[in-house]
Amino acid sequence: MNRAQVVPEILGEYGAICRRAVRRYLSIRGDRGAEYLGDALRDYPERGGRSLRSSLCIAVARAFGASIDDALDSAVALEMMHNSFLIHDDVEDDSEVRRGRPTLHVLHGVPIAINVGDALTVLSLRPFLRNRSTLGARLSLRILEEAEQMARETVEGQAIELGWRRANTIDLGDDDYLRMVLKKTCWYTTIFPTRVGALIGSRDGVDLEPFLRFGFFVGAAFQIQDDLLNLIGDRAQYGKEIGGDLWEGKRTLMIIHLLNQANDDEVTRLSLFLATPRADKRSSDATWVRDLMDSYGSVAYCQQVAHGLAGAATLEFERGFAGLPESRDLSFVRELPAWVISRA
Amino acid sequence: MNRAQVVPEILGEYGAICRRAVRRYLSIRGDRGAEYLGDALRDYPERGGRSLRSSLCIAVARAFGASIDDALDSAVALEMMHNSFLIHDDVEDDSEVRRGRPTLHVLHGVPIAINVGDALTVLSLRPFLRNRSTLGARLSLRILEEAEQMARETVEGQAIELGWRRANTIDLGDDDYLRMVLKKTCWYTTIFPTRVGALIGSRDGVDLEPFLRFGFFVGAAFQIQDDLLNLIGDRAQYGKEIGGDLWEGKRTLMIIHLLNQANDDEVTRLSLFLATPRADKRSSDATWVRDLMDSYGSVAYCQQVAHGLAGAATLEFERGFAGLPESRDLSFVRELPAWVISRA
Numbered sequence: 001m002n003r004a005q006v007v008p009e010i011l012g013e014y015g016a017i018c019r020r021a022v023r024r025y026l027s028i029r030g031d032r033g034a035e036y037l038g039d040a041l042r043d044y045p046e047r048g049g050r051s052l053r054s055s056l057c058i059a060v061a062r063a064f065g066a067s068i069d070d071a072l073d074s075a076v077a078l079e080m081m082h083n084s085f086l087i088h089d090d091v092e093d094d095s096e097v098r099r100g101r102p103t104l105h106v107l108h109g110v111p112i113a114i115n116v117g118d119a120l121t122v123l124s125l126r127p128f129l130r131n132r133s134t135l136g137a138r139l140s141l142r143i144l145e146e147a148e149q150m151a152r153e154t155v156e157g158q159a160i161e162l163g164w165r166r167a168n169t170i171d172l173g174d175d176d177y178l179r180m181v182l183k184k185t186c187w188y189t190t191i192f193p194t195r196v197g198a199l200i201g202s203r204d205g206v207d208l209e210p211f212l213r214f215g216f217f218v219g220a221a222f223q224i225q226d227d228l229l230n231l232i233g234d235r236a237q238y239g240k241e242i243g244g245d246l247w248e249g250k251r252t253l254m255i256i257h258l259l260n261q262a263n264d265d266e267v268t269r270l271s272l273f274l275a276t277p278r279a280d281k282r283s284s285d286a287t288w289v290r291d292l293m294d295s296y297g298s299v300a301y302c303q304q305v306a307h308g309l310a311g312a313a314t315l316e317f318e319r320g321f322a323g324l325p326e327s328r329d330l331s332f333v334r335e336l337p338a339w340v341i342s343r344a
Numbered sequence: 345m346n347r348a349q350v351v352p353e354i355l356g357e358y359g360a361i362c363r364r365a366v367r368r369y370l371s372i373r374g375d376r377g378a379e380y381l382g383d384a385l386r387d388y389p390e391r392g393g394r395s396l397r398s399s400l401c402i403a404v405a406r407a408f409g410a411s412i413d414d415a416l417d418s419a420v421a422l423e424m425m426h427n428s429f430l431i432h433d434d435v436e437d438d439s440e441v442r443r444g445r446p447t448l449h450v451l452h453g454v455p456i457a458i459n460v461g462d463a464l465t466v467l468s469l470r471p472f473l474r475n476r477s478t479l480g481a482r483l484s485l486r487i488l489e490e491a492e493q494m495a496r497e498t499v500e501g502q503a504i505e506l507g508w509r510r511a512n513t514i515d516l517g518d519d520d521y522l523r524m525v526l527k528k529t530c531w532y533t534t535i536f537p538t539r540v541g542a543l544i545g546s547r548d549g550v551d552l553e554p555f556l557r558f559g560f561f562v563g564a565a566f567q568i569q570d571d572l573l574n575l576i577g578d579r580a581q582y583g584k585e586i587g588g589d590l591w592e593g594k595r596t597l598m599i600i601h602l603l604n605q606a607n608d609d610e611v612t613r614l615s616l617f618l619a620t621p622r623a624d625k626r627s628s629d630a631t632w633v634r635d636l637m638d639s640y641g642s643v644a645y646c647q648q649v650a651h652g653l654a655g656a657a658t659l660e661f662e663r664g665f666a667g668l669p670e671s672r673d674l675s676f677v678r679e680l681p682a683w684v685i686s687r688a
Contacts, residue, residue, distance in 0.1 A: 036500065036503040036504045036506075036507040037499070037500060037503040088458050088459070088462060091454070091455070091458060092454070092455035092458055092459065093455070108510070109510060110435070110436070110454070111435070111436035111437070111506050111509075111510075112503070112506050112507075112510060114432055114435060114436055114458060115432070115436065115499055115502050115503055115506055116503075117462075118432060118461075118465070118499050118502075119496070119499040119500075119503070121462070121465060122492065122495040122496050122498075122499055123496060125488065125491070125492040125495070126492055126496075129485065129488060129489055129492060132485060137481040137482055137485055138481055140485065141473065141476060141481055141484065141485065144469065144473060144488070145473055147469070148466065148469040148470055148473060151466040151469070152463070152466050152467065152470075154466075155381070155459055155462050155463040155466055156380065156381060156463075158459050158462075159380040159381040159456070159459055159460075159463070160380045162380075162455050162456050162459055163380040163456075165455075166452070166453060166455075166456060
């Protein structure tokens with residue numbers, strides 16, 4: 001068997017378990033308020049993503065000796081927060097397509113989309129609080145502290161990215177990008193799931209420091225691959241508009257590479273393109289940017305950076321997970337860095 | 345001394361303490377992410393509201409024998425959530441003025457305003473978690489459970505109101521309005537502060553049931569008075585646009601009363617007015633609605649309902665707070681219903 005095969009397999013298994021659990025939480029029959037939230041609340045979770053975050057949390061917990069049930073409430077809470085972030089991100093970026101369908105604000109308008117995102121954040125507190133019955137008061141509060149830090153890092157990362165776009169910042173380097181991605185993507189995608197999985201599996205018995213680096217490296221590789229897929233991926237598989245980041249003026253690693261490689265005239269035109277509101281951007285300009293990236297090797301450069309980060313993650317894996325008995329869950333975590341940069 | 349004077353006095357005292365504490369939480373020097381959030385995060389809290397919610401929480405806790413410090417973290421967390429709700433509400437309603445200044449999305453754009461609202465919700469978790477050091481793990485988790493329910497009720501109430509506007513629902517009665525307001529306003533404005541104050545003051549030693557009704561009655565009276573002030577208040581004191589609710593098509597109790605009193609032709613025209621987007625509404629139509637309210641006595645009717653609710657709150661006060669020693673804080677709570685309907 002192909003070693004890397006364990007990643008999609010576990011994502012399929014744990015993802016299905018989490019989706020069922022999320023559905024249970026979001027289908028609690030309330031009164032008329034819940035009815036008004038209803039379908040919009042379940043829409044994004046039901047579209048079915050990869051469940052990377054929740055699966056990683058469960059796999060790490062199991063690798064450390066816990067059961068799926070020990071980690072399920074935390075995984076479900078994370079999945080709800082993830083969907084909340086997606087809804088608000090889509091409004092903030094004015095994205096049109098998510099997981100192959102129109103975004104929530106395109107379907108229901110901005111006000112309802114904002115409120116549904118808020119609702120998913122709020123509802124994620126419920127499974128976090130349910131941890132108390134399985135893990136006890138102390139460990140539950142410990143996990144909530146991690147959740148608070150994670151959510152704070154996420155909104156700070158989002159603030160950086162929105163700030164860059166608002167000010168049309170172009171004086172950026174790889175380090176700026178990686179700091180933004182550490183906050184915006186890595187904390188909730190990989191750092192939090194790994195740390196909380198380890199907390200649950202070890203019953204608060206291991207140093208969490210190595211998981212910060214492991215999560216950062218694998219999460220950053222994941223985000224760069226995501227940026228690449230947005231540019232060169234297959235629309236049907238990717239589920240979002242191809243080239244959407246360009247139209248939204250996002251500071252991807254490719255754009256930052258290009259801004260640092262291009263000549264002055266090109267930078268001026270790039271800056272103007274990035275500052276132009278989406279609706280006023282011209283297709284010919286987007287094509288020009290895309291071609292310029294090819295001529296400066298921006299895509300190839302970012303693929304290399306992603307590979308480097310995945311390699312660093314594999315080294316960190318050996319530190320954080322040393323001494324654990326071999327298991328399918330441990331293999332999943334070991335193979336994750338290679339998978340994130342090979343996924344299409 | 346005028347008995348009712350205790351309300352503005354305590355609001356002034358506890359409000360100042362809470363604002364200082366909120367500022368401390370929001371000024372924690374972080375790295376570049378926090379810097380990008382920075383001023384926008386502190387903007388609404390610094391504009392200074394009445395601090396009704398946080399003051400009520402502290403006053404009830406003290407009336408039950410706790411110290412200000414015992415309740416301060418919960419009060420601060422609530423104040424942050426309140427400001428988060430305000431920011432998102434203003435985006436959702438496309439309101440232009442808040443506390444006498446342009447709303448946050450008018451100043452910074454919708455994307456940043458959404459994210460700053462998210463940040464305030466997230467940051468409110470921090471003081472809630474800090475409760476652990478003063479109140480212990482069990483009571484802290486109990487308060488978080490109350491916070492989860494409160495936030496859930498709030499987003500459900502918001503969902504009802506947005507749903508009515510989206511569908512241009514006009515077939516509504518007083519009971520629909522009160523159910524919406526119970527969720528949207530009362531839970532976070534009065535029910536949660538009273539229940540959590542009692543939880544803290546009694547160290548989880550009293551039945552919270554009476555506070556649900558007390559909070560509902562006084563909170564509903566508060567909201568109706570707020571609707572009235574939006575229509576007939578003094579702009580400088582009120583801090584929002586006078587008549588803004590009309591332009592936003594909000595289902596206030598006056599509008600619902602009018603819809604139930606008006607003749608068929610008038611209802612048709614009202615329905616059309618409510619359905620018209622804000623930017624397309626005509627000033628002459630708004631004046632017509634306003635005059636129609638006068639001719640059907642909608643304002644006077646709502647003032648009566650608010651008075652009735654305030655009276656009911658005073659009766660419930662006697663149940664929930666019976667047997668407590670007389671104190672300034674207890675007077676504050678007793679006088680609160682009369683104050684909410686007399687404030688300008």
